[in-house]
Amino acid sequence: MIRLTDLSSYADAQQHASxxxxxxxFDGDRTKLNIAHECITRHADGSGRAAVRIAHSDGTDEILSFDQIHAGAARFAHWLDSEGxxxxxxxxxxxxPSLAFYVCLFGAMQTGAISVPMFTLFGPDALRLRVGDCTPAMLVTNAEKADMARSIVNEDGKPAVIVADDTFLASIAHFPATYTPRTRADDLAVFQYTSGTTRELPEAxxxxHKALVTLMFAALYGTGIRPGDEFFCPSSPAWGHGLWHGTLAPLGLGVTTGTFAGRFDPVRLMQALDDFGITNMSAAATHYRMMKNTGKGDxxxxxxxxxxxxxxxxxxxxxxxIDSHFKTPACSMYGTTEIGVVLVNYPGAQDFHVKPGSLxxxxxxxRLEVQRPDGSMSAPREIGELMLWRRGQWETTKDRAKIDADGYFYHCGRADDVIISAGWTMSAVEIENTMLKHDNVLECAVIGAPDEKRGQVVKAFVIANVAGSDALTRELQDFTRKKLAQHEFPRIVEFVSELxxxxxxxVNRKVLRDREAARLADETPEQTL
Incomplete structure (x- = not known):
């Protein structure tokens, strides 16, 4: 059988991918499979080859080998067994991201325990919600977060809080440096929480373990990973993109990956991309925008x-x-934590034309379609709901999209990001993209604000590189109206320092909508009975 990693063209993907x-x-099969073995153990050959490069926000670099992580993960697995x-x-x-993170993550997976990544910037309320949902036996953290972690321990003393520092790693060094996992492919390996607000509990x-295999569709055709790549993903491994696409996918193919640790700094990221000689990067749209806004790409x-x-x-x-500084087209890949990646641009495929802005x-x-409310297929360039064929039926993605005559999909916002004003239906994303073309707009978010006359009006929250003013508001309104349509412009512009x-x-538009609704409620006089 032809190995998919030896192929890179779009035509080959359609013919050979299965x-x-x-x-x-992989080494495993449909009966027995272990993510830690596939990502770490089988690549630990004693050569000291790099598995992960970490760019720390303080300017230091850390390089971890497959051998280091393999030995540490085995010792952590034996320690977990000893702890019952x-x-x-x-x-x-x-x-x-650190030696402790990878050692503990893969060590837990080897034993058959379920790994649950938590975002390091969670406050006590957000952490308590997730811990209360997944009821972990242990919460592994660092010294800085230990007191907060202990504050959420329940009356039964769960979870046990473990500070994974150098002292802890030294304390488990006497355990064997090899471990034989016994997991089945269908055993649970990871609980992944989606990125909701801290006041709401996103579903886990x-x-x-076999999810690693399905993931390779996204790895091969969404990020274009192939052996020999120097890969980097600055997204936190607490989230789906950083864990699955930035960590497990490249390591599963024996590809050295890179990541960012600490408070994100776009200049520090660019320095790391240069220093590490990165040839393949997968990042969030925000990362690219922040690099642009530094003005230091040159x-x-x-x-x-x-x-x-x-x-x-x-x-x-x-x-x-991106085109002018990176000399390589940026390829969108679309999916969610729940459904995985389903739309890609096949990076590295010379026979696939990347259309700017396309999914x-x-x-x-x-199989995907853009559909009207009655379930019929939308015409080319007609906005509808993006639907995915799964389990013998059409399932909604809760996103709006359109498709062009060549079969390329385009994102038109979440279903709740559509703004209907005086009968006109408008896309928040389209208005944002237009405003971001203005030289004075660094970041922008658009919502539908309640309006007694029109139902909703377009309100834009703008981070500008000059002081906000009535004159700039009128300029942005005219700029948007001329590029879109006479009715498609922000009737309200609020200048802010952050989004x-x-x-x-x-960008969390829901927070903006909730704030706007609360503001309106505060300004509306209570009616007397």
């Missing part, structure tokens, strides 16, 4: 051959900056 071909990339941890119990991790998506040398992004569309101005086409074997974002880096 589940059997994906399984052939059973297969199926949850182990939560609240750690920045439960992944089995200070570094880039070596890219493949680029991808996810999370939300990239505005045209940022796409232009691309379906991964091999997937609320989800922990995964996406």
């Amino acid at each position: 589940m059997d071909a994906l399984w052939a990339l 941890i059973k297969p199926g119990e949850r182990i939560a991790f609240m750690l920045e 998506v439960k992944h089995t 200070d570094y040398t880039f070596h890219f051959q493949k680029l991808s992004y996810t999370g939300e569309p990239i505005d045209p101005a940022t796409l232009d900056w 691309g086409k379906a991964i091999p074997g997937q 609320p974002k989800t922990p995964a880096g996406k």
